[in-house]
Amino acid sequence: MTHWAVEVRNLSKTFGGGRKALDGVSITVAAGEMVALIGASGSGKSTLLRHLSGLVAGDRRAGAGAIKIGGAAVQANGRLSADVRRIRGDVGFVFQQFNLVNRLTVITNVLIGTLGRLPLWRTLLFRFPETERRRAIAALQRVGIADWAFQRAATLSGGQQQRAAIARAMVQGAKLVLADEPIASLDPEAARRVMESLAELNRGDGVTVIVSLHQVQFAMRYCPRTIALRSGQVVFDGPSAALTPQKLAELYGAEAEELLLGEAPTPAKTSPRGTIGFPRPVEALAIAAAG
Amino acid sequence: MAQAIADPAPSTRPPDALRRSLGSALLYGLGFAILVWSYQGADIRPMALFADAGNMATFAAEFFPPDFAQWRYYISEILITLQIAVWGTFLAIIFAIPFGLMAAENLSPLWLRQPVRRLMDSFRAINEMVFAMLFVVAVGLGPFAGVLAIFVHTTGILAKLFSEAVEAIDPRPVEGIRATGANVLEEILYGVIPQVIPLWVSYSLYRFESNVRSATVVGMVGAGGIGVVLWEVIRGFYFAQTCAVMLMIIVTVSLLDMLSSWLRRRFL
Known part of the structure; x- marks a missing residue:
């Protein structure tokens, strides 16, 4: 190079x-x-x-x-x-707060790494090719959480979510991975595993x-x-x-x-907007019920 | 409150408290004044209830026993009312999704957001009944006018509620998706929609419930369904039949409320 x-x-x-x-x-x-x-x-x-x-x-x-x-x-x-x-598309990003989509399954979160290179009609219909699905499972195996592939991301521990984020960067085929405080929210053992996964990505790929x-x-x-x-x-x-x-x-x-x-x-x-979840449900429902 | 606690000098408190109680006294006074002022305009005559108690009793007596002789006809008209509500709500949901996304502060630029919001405001500001009267003129008497009336009004409401749900999402997953090289459509589909779907479903079901009630009312201006029947029996002074129709509406609405709250629990 x-x-x-x-x-x-x-x-x-x-x-x-x-x-x-x-x-x-x-x-x-x-x-x-x-x-x-x-x-x-x-x-x-x-x-x-x-x-x-x-x-x-x-x-x-x-x-x-x-x-x-x-x-x-x-x-x-x-x-x-x-x-x-x-x-x-060539740059993977791993965030301190994982930034996975909680209500999607782990494997879908990993497949999000392919959005940049798949044709739009596929991604808009959630039609991921078989080869990409296999790559996603393989990446999850590499970071050691393949057993959780079909659960919602929210059900994983912080360390597992972070490893899912690394699997996403793998499936993305990133040539460069930027990790922003990837272990700041994790306990020492989970931190060690996340750092091992990153080092693996560096040495192996x-x-x-x-x-x-x-x-x-x-x-x-x-x-x-x-x-x-x-x-x-x-x-x-x-x-x-x-x-x-x-x-x-x-x-x-x-x-x-x-x-x-x-x-x-x-x-x-804290997120830039500082609003997480669904505030003001009562007010919103009041509008829904009236009208 | 916090100021009063932080302030070590107690001497500043009484004037503060005084000002606050003066303010609330003024507020109560204003509220009372509005009630008094409206009393005449609204023609409130509580004594009329008692003075004409005899009439009322006769009137009420005519409702009973309810006359269910034509129940098959009533049920078929109630079904039409439900069908009006189903299509009005369905079309509204389809249109409220793009409008709701376009009205959300965190997704949409100002030049797009403001016109969409004003359009939705105007949809919402005008009652279904008014829309129904206009659509009856446009597409003729019948259920389709009712569908259009409910569709337009509900689009305005759902678009606002949908956009508020979008504004309350956690932006971080969306940024995570953006960082993979995804485009805006993919960010919305994978990052925004999964976060708002439980609320959107819940709002849509609420609107369906109240649209069943609205569909009954829009029928009264000729837009089809049980409302037309209700209007005819009231105008014809057939109170026993009116009572039967009303009872059947109550049962229908209650059943639907139960069904929709069961569905909502499953989605949230």
């Missing part, structure tokens, strides 16, 4: 109130690497990953940064590329993996290279083994403790 799997050049993102979530970030990740992205809460890890997949656009001004994946532009100067959907973590010990165990962020800036980029407690204290000061212990309670990231 001669081209870089991921190339981020001078990316900045300013949120409302002038807070800089990303401040001139430039990184390159080669095809086949497994890279950890560490930093305390609010350091910009999630924001960076969401930019890589084109779920968010950077600041809209000339020279505000560009992202290329596999040589193709995802976004430049705050504008998403026209074929961002095609690029997303040669998939490039970028995983954000806030526990340095996981980064050191699974990822040869670590990129550390603080206040939206890259403060370290090198071998994970170099991240000694002294080095972390130097980089983060008092915040280093959160990264070392990794047990800092992470409040579940």
Whole structure:
């Protein structure tokens, strides 16, 4: 591979109130690497990953940064590329809160990974080809939850849901997997299994993996290279083994403790709209009954 | 409340409380004034109930015993009323799905959302009865006018309820689907619809229940079904038959309510 799997050049993102979530970030990740992205809460890890997949656009001004994946532009100067959907098809995304569709079965959630490449008439009729179904079952076997394939996703534990999300990335045929705090909501054993699945994907299939973590010990165990962020800036980029407690204290000061212990309670990231479930049913039913 | 607790100085509390009680006194006063003002306009004469008690008793007596002689005819007309409600509700559901999605804040851009919402408002603002009278003129007397009247009005209601359910979804699964390279239609089909389907089914069943009642009423302006019969027997002073028709409507509506609440429990 001669081209870089991921190339981020001078990316900045300013949120409302002038807070800089990303401040001139430039990184390159080669095809086949497994890279950890560490930093305390609010350091910009999630924001960076969401930019890589084109779920968010950077600041809209000339020279505000560009992202290329596999040589193709995802976004430049705050504008998403026209074929961002095609690029997303090659990029798997694993979220902290799993982001599965609870009422669909596990296998349907995994088959969602094929939406980007199947013809529309098939996907709109829920007609997945036999070969894709077999691939989905095989992927679920690989992550060890094939027995749950025909249950609703909601019935799985957090760790199992996260492995289903990884199976989705496998079926997607992703060449790059972005994992945003995939183990922050899991107990240590489930966390270990999820990290093993990601490492398997990297070693077995040669998939490039970028995983954000806030526990340095996981980064050191699974990822040869670590990129550390603080206040939206890259403060370290090198071998994970170099991240000694002294080095972390130097980089983060008092915040280093959160990264070392990794047990800092992470409040579940609330959705942007903050409304989950079905509020106001009573009012709605009142309208339904009247009229 | 929170302010009062956070505030350590108790001296600020009495004026606050005073202002609040003054405010509620004004509100009660306003409510009372509206009742008084409406009394004359609505021609409230409670004494009429007692003064004409004799008439009322005679009137009520004529209802009994109910006359079921033509029950076969009543049942066939009730079935037509049900059929009006079935088709009116079905068409409304079909149209409310795209309109509901187009009216949802989290899916639809402003230039599309606002016109759709205003259109749905106007569907909802006008009663089925009014639509029925218009459609009777347009397509002639009979059940089809009733179907159209119920269809238009119910579309307005269901589209609003459907769009509110869509606005309340968890956006994260949808983002998960977007991240796989899916297009907007696929995001809706796989991410939005599964989340809202229990509520949509529930709302649709509620509307079917109340559309059975509405179908009875729209019949009275000539749009077919048992309503036509009811209107004729009332106008002809056949009170024993009126009573029979009303009893049969009550039984039908109760049975359907039971059926639909059973169905709703199965879907939620």
